[in-house]
Amino acid sequence: MTKPTLTLDEIRKSVSRIDKEILALLTERRELSIEVAKSKIQTEKPVRDPVREQALLEKLVKAGKEHGLDAPYIISIFHSIIEDSVLIQQAFLQQLTNPDSSHPVARVSFLGPKGSYSYLAAKHFFTKKQTSLAELPCQNFKEVVEVVENGTADYGVLPIENTSSGSINDVYDQLQHTRLSIVGEITQPIEHCILTAVDTDLESIDCLYSHPQPYQQCSDYLRSLGNVKQEYCSSTAEAMKKVAEMKSANVAAIGNASSAALYGLKPLKANIANQQENHTRFILVARNPVDVTDLIPAKTTFIMSTAQEAGSLVECLLVFRNHGINMTKLESRPVMGNPWEEMFYVDVEGNMRSDKMKLALEELTALTRYIKVLGCYPIENVTPTEIDVD
Amino acid sequence: MTKPTLTLDEIRKSVSRIDKEILALLTERRELSIEVAKSKIQTEKPVRDPVREQALLEKLVKAGKEHGLDAPYIISIFHSIIEDSVLIQQAFLQQLTNPDSSHPVARVSFLGPKGSYSYLAAKHFFTKKQTSLAELPCQNFKEVVEVVENGTADYGVLPIENTSSGSINDVYDQLQHTRLSIVGEITQPIEHCILTAVDTDLESIDCLYSHPQPYQQCSDYLRSLGNVKQEYCSSTAEAMKKVAEMKSANVAAIGNASSAALYGLKPLKANIANQQENHTRFILVARNPVDVTDLIPAKTTFIMSTAQEAGSLVECLLVFRNHGINMTKLESRPVMGNPWEEMFYVDVEGNMRSDKMKLALEELTALTRYIKVLGCYPIENVTPTEIDVD
Numbered sequence: 209m210t211k212p213t214l215t216l217d218e219i220r221k222s223v224s225r226i227d228k229e230i231l232a233l234l235t236e237r238r239e240l241s242i243e244v245a246k247s248k249i250q251t252e253k254p255v256r257d258p259v260r261e262q263a264l265l266e267k268l269v270k271a272g273k274e275h276g277l278d279a280p281y282i283i284s285i286f287h288s289i290i291e292d293s294v295l296i297q298q299a300f301l302q303q304l305t306n307p308d309s310s311h312p313v314a315r316v317s318f319l320g321p322k323g324s325y326s327y328l329a330a331k332h333f334f335t336k337k338q339t340s341l342a343e344l345p346c347q348n349f350k351e352v353v354e355v356v357e358n359g360t361a362d363y364g365v366l367p368i369e370n371t372s373s374g375s376i377n378d379v380y381d382q383l384q385h386t387r388l389s390i391v392g393e394i395t396q397p398i399e400h401c402i403l404t405a406v407d408t409d410l411e412s413i414d415c416l417y418s419h420p421q422p423y424q425q426c427s428d429y430l431r432s433l434g435n436v437k438q439e440y441c442s443s444t445a446e447a448m449k450k451v452a453e454m455k456s457a458n459v460a461a462i463g464n465a466s467s468a469a470l471y472g473l474k475p476l477k478a479n480i481a482n483q484q485e486n487h488t489r490f491i492l493v494a495r496n497p498v499d500v501t502d503l504i505p506a507k508t509t510f511i512m513s514t515a516q517e518a519g520s521l522v523e524c525l526l527v528f529r530n531h532g533i534n535m536t537k538l539e540s541r542p543v544m545g546n547p548w549e550e551m552f553y554v555d556v557e558g559n560m561r562s563d564k565m566k567l568a569l570e571e572l573t574a575l576t577r578y579i580k581v582l583g584c585y586p587i588e589n590v591t592p593t594e595i596d597v598d
Numbered sequence: 599m600t601k602p603t604l605t606l607d608e609i610r611k612s613v614s615r616i617d618k619e620i621l622a623l624l625t626e627r628r629e630l631s632i633e634v635a636k637s638k639i640q641t642e643k644p645v646r647d648p649v650r651e652q653a654l655l656e657k658l659v660k661a662g663k664e665h666g667l668d669a670p671y672i673i674s675i676f677h678s679i680i681e682d683s684v685l686i687q688q689a690f691l692q693q694l695t696n697p698d699s700s701h702p703v704a705r706v707s708f709l710g711p712k713g714s715y716s717y718l719a720a721k722h723f724f725t726k727k728q729t730s731l732a733e734l735p736c737q738n739f740k741e742v743v744e745v746v747e748n749g750t751a752d753y754g755v756l757p758i759e760n761t762s763s764g765s766i767n768d769v770y771d772q773l774q775h776t777r778l779s780i781v782g783e784i785t786q787p788i789e790h791c792i793l794t795a796v797d798t799d800l801e802s803i804d805c806l807y808s809h810p811q812p813y814q815q816c817s818d819y820l821r822s823l824g825n826v827k828q829e830y831c832s833s834t835a836e837a838m839k840k841v842a843e844m845k846s847a848n849v850a851a852i853g854n855a856s857s858a859a860l861y862g863l864k865p866l867k868a869n870i871a872n873q874q875e876n877h878t879r880f881i882l883v884a885r886n887p888v889d890v891t892d893l894i895p896a897k898t899t900f901i902m903s904t905a906q907e908a909g910s911l912v913e914c915l916l917v918f919r920n921h922g923i924n925m926t927k928l929e930s931r932p933v934m935g936n937p938w939e940e941m942f943y944v945d946v947e948g949n950m951r952s953d954k955m956k957l958a959l960e961e962l963t964a965l966t967r968y969i970k971v972l973g974c975y976p977i978e979n980v981t982p983t984e985i986d987v988d
Binding site for chain 1: 600601604605606609612615616617618619620621622623624625626627628630633636637639640641654658661662665666668669670671672674675676678680694718722724726728780789791800801818819821822823824837855856865867868869892895896912916918919922924925926927928981982984
């Protein structure tokens with residue numbers, strides 16, 4: 209019963225054949241996604257149809273059970289497949305809606321050096337759009353914005369939530385003064401690893417290099433290493449660069465495994481963060497705004513300052529609620545040079561082309577001292593459709 | 599160019615055919631996993647082979663690129679497939695190693711009612727083991743432990759990290775006094791949704807029901823709802839039960855969509871937590887310890903109290919470090935009735951059958967006032983193999 213009927217070599221050949229077939233099917237399915245998008249243009253139906261997605265997942269879970277495959281497994285595989293299909297359709301429809309804004313090669317500015325989390329976010333975003341990247345690493349967020357403003361770059365990538373590369377407040381302050389528009393968003397997983405330049409073991413490491421944030425986010429694991437020195441760098445990419453130069457068996461960087469190879473480093477220990485899942489949201493800025501087709505979900509970011517009266521912010525938030533507009537983020541920032549005023553950054557789910565958003569903006573204009581639409585862009589976060597698996 | 603060449607019905611038929619073929623391939627691949635496990639017994643090689651996994655992923659990413667499929671997509675699909683393969687092999691090998699501890703139907707106690715996150719964790723764990731569940735919902739953690747001790751249940755499920763159902767400190771206090779062993783672990787995603795009993799819209803909701811923890815974890819989203827009353831319940835499942843009974847268009851529960859159908863509720867809005875990813879780790883306790891085969895990674899949990907001298911905890915932690923044993927968790931708890939003593943709970947990566955763990959335990963016994971192995975069990979968290987995608 210415990211004796212294998214096949215040799216390991218035979219098993220591996222079969223696995224290899226199966227994986228090839230899976231890839232071919234994923235490719236075929238993706239091509240059909242473009243056909244689906246084309247038919248949605250004709251029927252003017254939205255890309256996502258939760259009722260159909262639910263029925264699809266339920267059917268697959270049932271069929272999976274008959275094969276002895278458990279529901280969480282089937283759901284995880286098909287959530288990935290559906291997410292890909294949605295993003296491919298969105299990219300296709302957005303390209304039709306904004307024919308002028310597509311670049312075969314996009315010049316993208318980001319907080320460098322190459323290998324930073326901002327760099328990974330940029331790569332991730334444009335890979336899905338099948339666009340290649342001309343990389344423009346910058347020294348700070350101000351420069352990321354400036355090179356887009358002066359036309360050196362087509363897009364800038366800026367972290368906006370949960371960042372591990374510099375303060376987000378700096379980003380908000382840049383947004384307050386720029387003429388650029390937000391044209392997209394990207395969510396990037398942050399995965400900290402111990403990276404070394406030469407083959408070594410954990411016991412030999414007596415000095416680490418990283419940005420202050422990863423040290424905090426990995427504190428539980430680092431405590432288990434005992435008395436290891438921590439050196440601070442301006443970014444995780446900078447830390448990797450340093451460790452690569454030292455070529456020592458006693459030093460290591462904390463950074464992302466996907467970037468490690470850029471610096472010739474190898475992961476010695478993966479996923480050392482306290483929290484297993486850690487994401488940073490980035491925004492994409494450009495000189496011109498984009499239009500978002502009605503067939504896909506849109507997000508709009510406002511910046512506004514309210515009058516100096518108690519309850520005036522609540523008044524503004526009620527405008528959204530009264531129009532059935534869902535708010536996904538609210539941040540307040542002091543206005544520089546005016547300690548009595550506060551700026552608010554608000555993200556809502558909605559398309560500026562819709563009547564309710566136009567009405568809301570009109571009402572908000574009357575209620576605020578200042579309001580500006582920073583951008584309206586496709587929601588890239590594909591919320592997985594939930595099904596009951598009992 | 600934007601006209602579809604197929605009707606929507608034709609497209610859907612093709613999608614359906616592709617999905618069926620994918621399911622068949624996943625099934626075939628899983629059967630091969632068991633063959634792999636059998637061959638690993640003969641060669642005494644560990645289930646996971648990071649070098650082979652890396653080579654496999656790199657080959658697939660390359661093949662995917664030729665098909666126009668992006669690396670993150672290929673990696674997400676094959677991480678799921680590899681995870682399934684590893685867990686199936688682990689379950690198969692553990693059953694051979696512990697022939698007496700397998701139950702066709704497992705009687706499992708958990709913090710109820712049915713539909714709680716503990717319940718979902720129990721289901722998740724035993725589904726992968728292809729074991730069906732006899733459910734024993736309990737009122738509190740003490741009862742969860744007691745029904746296993748007195749033989750009414752075979753296993754108990756207890757949250758141990760990041761819980762959203764009651765205090766974890768209670769769980770640690772239970773572990774301090776029980777004779778039960780930890781025999782497994784489960785990590786369960788926590789996904790909060792707004793759930794309603796009747797068809798309604800967000801604007802109509804004026805009262806919410808939930809456990810205090812989800813309110814905290816969803817504070818950003820809840821703020822956007824404006825002036826909605828929050829009622830507190832003992833668990834999210836309890837909240838769902840209440841909302842189901844009220845059958846009102848004006849009330850909603852915050853809870854998990856997977857459990858909603860148990861109470862006839864439907865998700866009105868999914869994924870409302872501040873943090874997109876939120877996990878709770880659970881442990882599984884039983885009357886008898888299990889043996890972990892050397893072919894799979896094991897974790898061991900110790901409970902110990904150290905002498906009243908400065909640095910005595912550090913001395914203990916150095917024992918692990920000196921033997922190259924990686925610590926994954928450290929929690930301290932006061933000892934009841936003795937304010938001068940502290941108990942420590944320590945998780946390490948290692949198998950009690952190994953020489954270095956036996957040696958470490960010996961040295962620790964000399965250094966501590968009290969030490970006990972709470973359990974040695976398979977690591978269920980399959981760390982994804984990282985590859986360089988540049």
